[in-house]
Amino acid sequence: xxxxxxxxxxxxxxxxxxxxxxxxxxxxxxxxxxxxxxxxxxxxxxxxxxxxxxxxxxxxxxxxxxxxxxxxxxxxxxxxxxxxxxxxxxxxxxxxxxxxxxxxxxxxxxxxxxxxxxxxxxxxxxxxxxxxxxxxxxxxxxxxxxxxxxxxxxxxxxxxxxxxxxxxxxxxxxxxxxxxxxxxxxxxxxxxxxxxxxxxxxxxxxxxxxxxxxxxx
Amino acid sequence: xxxxxxxxxxxxxxxxxxxxxxxxxxxxxxxxxxxxxxxxxxxxxxxxxxxxxxxxxxxxxxxxxxxxxxxxxxxxxxxxxxxxxxxxxxxxxxxxxxxxxxxxxxxxxxxxxxxxxxxxxxxxxxxxxxxxxxxxxxxxxxxxxxxxxxxxxxxxxxxxxxxxxxxxxxxxxxxxxxxxxxxxxxxxxxxxxxxxxxxxxxxxxxxxxxxxxxxxx
Numbered sequence: 001x002x003x004x005x006x007x008x009x010x011x012x013x014x015x016x017x018x019x020x021x022x023x024x025x026x027x028x029x030x031x032x033x034x035x036x037x038x039x040x041x042x043x044x045x046x047x048x049x050x051x052x053x054x055x056x057x058x059x060x061x062x063x064x065x066x067x068x069x070x071x072x073x074x075x076x077x078x079x080x081x082x083x084x085x086x087x088x089x090x091x092x093x094x095x096x097x098x099x100x101x102x103x104x105x106x107x108x109x110x111x112x113x114x115x116x117x118x119x120x121x122x123x124x125x126x127x128x129x130x131x132x133x134x135x136x137x138x139x140x141x142x143x144x145x146x147x148x149x150x151x152x153x154x155x156x157x158x159x160x161x162x163x164x165x166x167x168x169x170x171x172x173x174x175x176x177x178x179x180x181x182x183x184x185x186x187x188x189x190x191x192x193x194x195x196x197x198x199x200x201x202x203x204x205x206x207x208x209x210x211x212x213x214x215x216x217x
Numbered sequence: 218x219x220x221x222x223x224x225x226x227x228x229x230x231x232x233x234x235x236x237x238x239x240x241x242x243x244x245x246x247x248x249x250x251x252x253x254x255x256x257x258x259x260x261x262x263x264x265x266x267x268x269x270x271x272x273x274x275x276x277x278x279x280x281x282x283x284x285x286x287x288x289x290x291x292x293x294x295x296x297x298x299x300x301x302x303x304x305x306x307x308x309x310x311x312x313x314x315x316x317x318x319x320x321x322x323x324x325x326x327x328x329x330x331x332x333x334x335x336x337x338x339x340x341x342x343x344x345x346x347x348x349x350x351x352x353x354x355x356x357x358x359x360x361x362x363x364x365x366x367x368x369x370x371x372x373x374x375x376x377x378x379x380x381x382x383x384x385x386x387x388x389x390x391x392x393x394x395x396x397x398x399x400x401x402x403x404x405x406x407x408x409x410x411x412x413x414x415x416x417x418x419x420x421x422x423x424x425x426x427x428x429x430x431x432x433x434x
Contacts, residue, residue, distance in 0.1 A: 167412055167420030174403045175396045175421050182395025195384055203384030204392055211428020 005060045012061065024062050027052065028076065031069045036113065040070055071135045078142045081109045085149040095157025096213045099176070100205045102153060106180050107201025110187075150177060157212075164214050172212065179204055222277045229278065241279050244269065245293065248286045253330065257287055288352045295359045298326045302366035312374025313430045316393070317422040319370060323397050324418030327404075367394055374429075381431050389429065396421055 012020050030051045034043050045066050049056045063069045088101045150173040157163030166172060183200065195203070229237045247268045251260050262283050266273045280286045305318045367390040374380025383389060400417065412420070 164423075166423045167416065168410070170410075171412065171417055171420055172424065174399065175424065178399025178402070179392045179396045182391065182399055185395070186391045193385070193387075195388065199384065200388055203388055206381075206383045207389065207392065207425065207428040209428070211424040211426070 006064065009061055009064065020062075027059065027062050028069065028073055032073045032077075032113075035070060035073060045069075075135065075138060075142070077109065077113045078139065078146075081106065082142050082146045082149065084109070085146055089149045089152045095153055095160065095162045096209045098153045099157070099163075099209050099212070102150065103176070103180065103205040103208065104198070104201045107183075107197045107204070110180075110183065111197035147173065147177065154212075161214055163212050166212070176208055179208070223281065226278055226281065237279075244276065244279050245286065245290055249290045249294075249330075252287060252290060262286075292352065292355060292359070294326065294330045295356065295363075298323065299359050299363045299366065301326070302363055306366045306369045306373075312370055312377065312379045313426045315370045316374070316380075316426050316429070319367065320393070320397065320422040320425065321415070321418045324400075324414045324421070327397075327400065328414035364390065364394065371429075379431055380429050383429070393425055396425070 027048070031043075031048045034048050034051050038047065043066065045059055045063075046056050048066075048069070049059050052059075063072075084105050085102055088098050088105065091098060091101075093101075151169050154163060154172045154176075155169035158165045158169055163172075180201075183197075187194070187197070187200075194200075244265070248260075248265045251265050251268050255264065260283065262276055262280075263273050265283075265286070266276050269276075280289075301322045302319055305315050305322065308315060308318075310318075368386050371380060371390045371393075372386035375382045375386055380389075397418075400414075404411070404414070404417075411417070
């Protein structure tokens with residue numbers, strides 16, 4: 001039966017009728033909310049079915065496993081994040097201001113997708129290095145696009161003199177990304193005394209942009 | 218035999234004669250060099266014995282396994298790093314300058330202990346969260362002392378007005394630590410176009426201190 005449902009799922013995916021695609025999107029959105037509320041480890045396919053008012057067996061027509069669903073949800077979040085970074089890079093605006101927008105956007109995305117995006121960063125990224133799966137390859141590509149967007153912003157600012165060339169643009173970009181990504185290590189062990197993600201982003205943007213901006217003499 | 222040598226090792230450790238302690242230190246230093254040159258995965262106890270001009274069997278009188286030796290070497294490096302951070306915190310100097318010294322010191326330590334300290338950050342830290350071993354507990358304590366030293370520097374600067382209070386000191390400190398620690402993700406996939414660790418530290422210090430310093434009006 002498992003392989004029967006798998007064949008039917010594969011056929012439906014290939015066919016991708018509007019109603020099938022729409023239902024998959026609903027499932028993904030519900031899964032995102034359940035992962036967010038319960039964490040990856042605490043979530044079962046049954047929980048996701050319950051949130052949708054259906055049962056586990058019906059879900060199998062749409063998704064193969066909790067892991068598949070998780071990977072899809074994480075990829076969606078990472079893709080939305082990188083698209084936003086690329087939009088910011090392509091704005092007609094000064095590079096220091098783009099950096100501010102980018103940092104705010106990343107922290108907002110982290111806030112929206114807590115905690116499961118952080119689970120991804122923490123637990124999945126290490127595996128990506130050797131991951132040969134299609135998903136791992138896609139995620140590496142998304143991460144590289146994100147890095148490139150940040151490097152692009154910094155480079156353009158160094159080119160037009162609005163950002164100080166303290167080092168190659170790549171090093172500055174990785175420094176910024178590190179400051180943002182490292183939040184997954186400490187943000188969750190908060191004891192209620194830490195500011196929210198937006199305020200953290202604002203403080204980081206303030207520090208970095210003030211530190212990097214070339215003020216007209 | 219294995220348990221015989223283990224008992225003799227335990228007795229020698231408890232006794233800790235000057236010559237036994239000295240020889241263990243020599244072994245640790247040699248191991249540090251071999252780990253640095255070959256990485257953790259590429260190093261065997263045999264390699265370490267060879268570097269010392271002895272054989273594996275003789276090493277067992279001093280160390281139980283490659284993992285033990287690695288943990289000892291990493292703890293030594295982390296301890297040297299945190300002691301230096303605490304010394305800097307306790308200097309009679311302005312907080313922004315202490316931050317510069319700290320960032321330079323951390324990057325110098327990373328450069329000295331590449332790549333095995335990075336292997337530790339990448340592979341071991343995830344396990345520390347649940348680690349119940351004495352080593353894991355000790356490493357958590359060292360990491361907390363390091364965080365506290367950085368937070369202390371930032372806090373003192375915010376207190377005396379030399380560092381801008383863009384957010385609680387803890388958030389700024391974690392941002393700095395994140396920027397430094399994230400280097401393990403990208404520093405090694407360098408293609409020869411990246412500056413050395415010292416130059417990266419200088420660029421980060423320049424950015425952060427310039428961004429955080431409260432310039433007298």
